[in-house]
Amino acid sequence: MDGPDTAQTSKVLTDRLHELVLAQRILGMEGHDELTLGHVSWRDPDGRGFWLKRHGIAMAEVMGIHDLVLIGFDGEKLEGDGNRHSEWPIHSEIYLARDDVNAIGHTHAIYATMFSATSDTLRAIAHAGAYFSENVPRYTTTAHLVRSKKMGQGLAAALGDAPAVFMRNHGITFCGRSVPHAVIMGYFLERACFQQITLGASGLDWQGSTADEGTSKGPNLMTDAAVDMFWKHFCVKLAKLESAQG
DSSP: OOSSOTTTSOHHHHHHHHHHHHHHHHHHHTTOOBTTBOEEEEEOTTSSOEEEEOTTSOGGGOOSGGGEEEEOTTSOEEESSSOOOTTHHHHHHHHHHOTTOOEEEEEOOHHHHHHHTSOOOOOOSSHHHHTTTTOOOEEOSOSSOOOSHHHHHHHHHHHTTSSEEEETTTEEEEEESSHHHHHHHHHHHHHHHHHHHHHHHHTOOOOOOOHHHHHHHGGGGGSHHHHHHHHHHHHHHHHHHHHHHO
16 A cells, blocks of 8 residues: 555544654754664554654655554554564654653754763753753663664653653654654754754853753743744745755
């Protein structure tokens, strides 16, 4: 089959799946692609599992719903062509542990992955880090791929109720209440790591925002209105880039 039968799928579901398609390409555009690795998922609204990009293509190459697969929480592929990513337990176990999470991204963004190898706390140098309020824990059990439910459960436990988690010497996983929210979380996390690594390497004397500033400023960056505005910006930016590329 070429993917879910859109004639029998509600318009809302179809719209959300197209949103998930765009999410992959937006993160690819913003430096989260590494070969064919990395993926963003969305919790299926009917409780069947989650939608995920198929294995074997880069995030920047996800062009339609036919590039998505529906995976059950036990790892069984339920809909769509193509193979599943072997790290599907990242998604299944976080969804099972976190009712508040409806979208998850796992990528190897350059600066965030480098930061995962450190023991430093991510601090709010500017807006990008403010949302996290020094609340990005680390999964340190292994740097291997998370290919079993047990490993996925360990990652979910390390994440706890935080918005994202560093995976030591591997990458990052970030969550959102929606696909656009998760994408913006991933964007901010990579940007915050870039800022801290760059400023730290400069030799300049610097300081981050205070804890009170982060606590008060961060949520304002992620209101529904802000998420909608940022998402529209990324969609316009992607359309312009792809139009210029022909």
